[in-house]
Amino acid sequence: MIRRAVAALLTLAAAPAAVTAQEVAPEWTSPEHVAADVAAATRRSDRESVQWGSSRRFRGLWIAGFEASEFIEGAATLADARRRSPTRSAIWFEYDDRTEGADRLSAAAKSYAGRVMQVEFEGRMTVGPRIVSPGAPPLGYGHLGGSAREVLVDRVIHVRDIGALRDEQSR
Known part of the structure; x- marks a missing residue:
């Protein structure tokens, strides 16, 4: 539509x-x-229209903010995230109404200033580009299709708010 x-x-x-x-x-x-x-x-994910890898446990940082939802797997701090992926991870972090514990993520997603969250969850990652229709060029994920992959949260295990992105960048 x-x-x-x-x-x-x-x-x-x-x-x-x-x-x-x-x-x-x-x-x-x-x-x-x-x-x-x-x-x-x-709040609609691509549960049925995207090819997903196997369900597994993920740990890392979720950077949430206005038109942003980036996941850096394995990172514990923003400095760690920069070392792991200095040019950005290109993994869009997504959850939907079928995510168990989604309410624990909602407050951070509403932050326009940007929040840095440590997250642990069960979920799945895309295995390829998004194909909208046969013959159409593949698209990326997330805001304006700017991410190469997407991770979808099925069940939240742990969320810890590290702080505002602005505060974390000054450390």
Whole structure:
């Protein structure tokens, strides 16, 4: 649905000023459809549409913030994360309404300033790129498809808030 909405907006932008969104695609540009699409996209993972590796236990750092959700496996501190992956890990950290213990992650995800969290969980990592449709180019994961992989939390074991990203960067 999001791809259709973006296509409609691009069509609308290229159309003469007198054309409205309802004229371009009336069946899915209504405020109700747009609101439902946005709500679905905000907490919908790719459980059924992505190829996943085996379920296993993960430990590391989750850096959560505005349009960010990065996982650095094995890291215990931000300095450790930089040593392990100085150019960023490119692993998107994801959980959804089927994640056991998701409420323990929600507070950090709402932080616009950015939080650094030590996490331990059972989950799965993607084994390849996201294929949206046959013949289409593969996409990345997370915000604007900027991550090469995604890790999906099935069950939270441990979460420890290390602090604000801003505070951790000054250490």
